[in-house]
Amino acid sequence: MEFRELERVRPEEIEKRSFEIITQELGDKKLDPEQELVIKRVIHTTADFDYADHLIFSPHAVKLGIEALKEGVPVITDTNMGKAGINKKALERAGSSVHCFMADEDVAEDAKNRQTTRAHASMDKAARLSKECIFAIGNAPTALVHLHELIQEGIIKPRLIIGVPVGFVNVIQSKEMILSLSDVPYIVARGRKGGSNVAAAIVNAMLYQIS
Amino acid sequence: MEFRELERVRPEEIEKRSFEIITQELGDKKLDPEQELVIKRVIHTTADFDYADHLIFSPHAVKLGIEALKEGVPVITDTNMGKAGINKKALERAGSSVHCFMADEDVAEDAKNRQTTRAHASMDKAARLSKECIFAIGNAPTALVHLHELIQEGIIKPRLIIGVPVGFVNVIQSKEMILSLSDVPYIVARGRKGGSNVAAAIVNAMLYQIS
Numbered sequence: 001m002e003f004r005e006l007e008r009v010r011p012e013e014i015e016k017r018s019f020e021i022i023t024q025e026l027g028d029k030k031l032d033p034e035q036e037l038v039i040k041r042v043i044h045t046t047a048d049f050d051y052a053d054h055l056i057f058s059p060h061a062v063k064l065g066i067e068a069l070k071e072g073v074p075v076i077t078d079t080n081m082g083k084a085g086i087n088k089k090a091l092e093r094a095g096s097s098v099h100c101f102m103a104d105e106d107v108a109e110d111a112k113n114r115q116t117t118r119a120h121a122s123m124d125k126a127a128r129l130s131k132e133c134i135f136a137i138g139n140a141p142t143a144l145v146h147l148h149e150l151i152q153e154g155i156i157k158p159r160l161i162i163g164v165p166v167g168f169v170n171v172i173q174s175k176e177m178i179l180s181l182s183d184v185p186y187i188v189a190r191g192r193k194g195g196s197n198v199a200a201a202i203v204n205a206m207l208y209q210i211s
Numbered sequence: 212m213e214f215r216e217l218e219r220v221r222p223e224e225i226e227k228r229s230f231e232i233i234t235q236e237l238g239d240k241k242l243d244p245e246q247e248l249v250i251k252r253v254i255h256t257t258a259d260f261d262y263a264d265h266l267i268f269s270p271h272a273v274k275l276g277i278e279a280l281k282e283g284v285p286v287i288t289d290t291n292m293g294k295a296g297i298n299k300k301a302l303e304r305a306g307s308s309v310h311c312f313m314a315d316e317d318v319a320e321d322a323k324n325r326q327t328t329r330a331h332a333s334m335d336k337a338a339r340l341s342k343e344c345i346f347a348i349g350n351a352p353t354a355l356v357h358l359h360e361l362i363q364e365g366i367i368k369p370r371l372i373i374g375v376p377v378g379f380v381n382v383i384q385s386k387e388m389i390l391s392l393s394d395v396p397y398i399v400a401r402g403r404k405g406g407s408n409v410a411a412a413i414v415n416a417m418l419y420q421i422s
Binding site (some may be wrong): 006115 | 216233258291295327
């Protein structure tokens, strides 16, 4: 049986070649140079060019995120999958770390006692860890809703919120709440789309800009 | 500031409500009852209705996958992210397990020595583990290409291949190779889209049908 021929690309060249194709297909689309590598990496992760339009950045969000990573500010995810997707070597080189509290027993218990989601309870645990964190939320809108509350109450002041949960219930609303913030940097995937893979890709795109 | 009102849904009802919305939006679209829960879970994971058209199943692939899981056939992923996304409690209940060899030192060394990808080398490691595995490939087309080779050579006979790598270099071709197989069950996301999250969602959709 004959197949469409495989492109001959050496293993270490595959990513470079992918980014060339993405650049080509974006054509005339103008991307902000500060945002470009984040947008392209998300497209690389999803093969979905919708993200070229739907990723919304507060002013200098990428630059501020990179600065925070270099200062060792920890990254909090809302799934172990998002945590797994972040490049640990690059994270370590930057001096940062990643934490996910979703599977912790105290979080499960807290969520049950208060009739809320584990994502909600795990944000409270993160708030106890530090007032300043980078949040990479790829799954749970309830995490974003609660972050918004904690910010309004002055309990936390995140260095960056990556707000890219995916889905159908309160996802759009929760992202709009983050987009309304004027004093917290954010990167948000407007609409229903997103995911733990997207959250991890955004963190990685920032880490890869740290030499 | 006023936001579009949050939908009041209890934590344990969110997933059910999401599936209702997906069913609603699929409208008149006819789904094969055997495939339905897999397709809907992938849409739930991605908010991308393209999958209703692009997921291709060999005859009774879902049923055969479920049978294999119940027999304890191990699942091999090509990313730790895919591994992280699989529900471990459901997997344990079914009697199966999940393995990812991508970060293993012997795999890295083997890949380097043979000028190939770690994904390729990690499929060789899986082949040494068992002739029969379930492969959940969400990232590396080179993994699918090599699985195709190993099958042609009679070295392995997978119980199911979930072929959903994402991207731009050889992704489409590698999936077409799997779609050409006549004696190995597969679930393939035709085209460029897919991901480790999609691979994990497909495994979970099968696990959740095991009582």
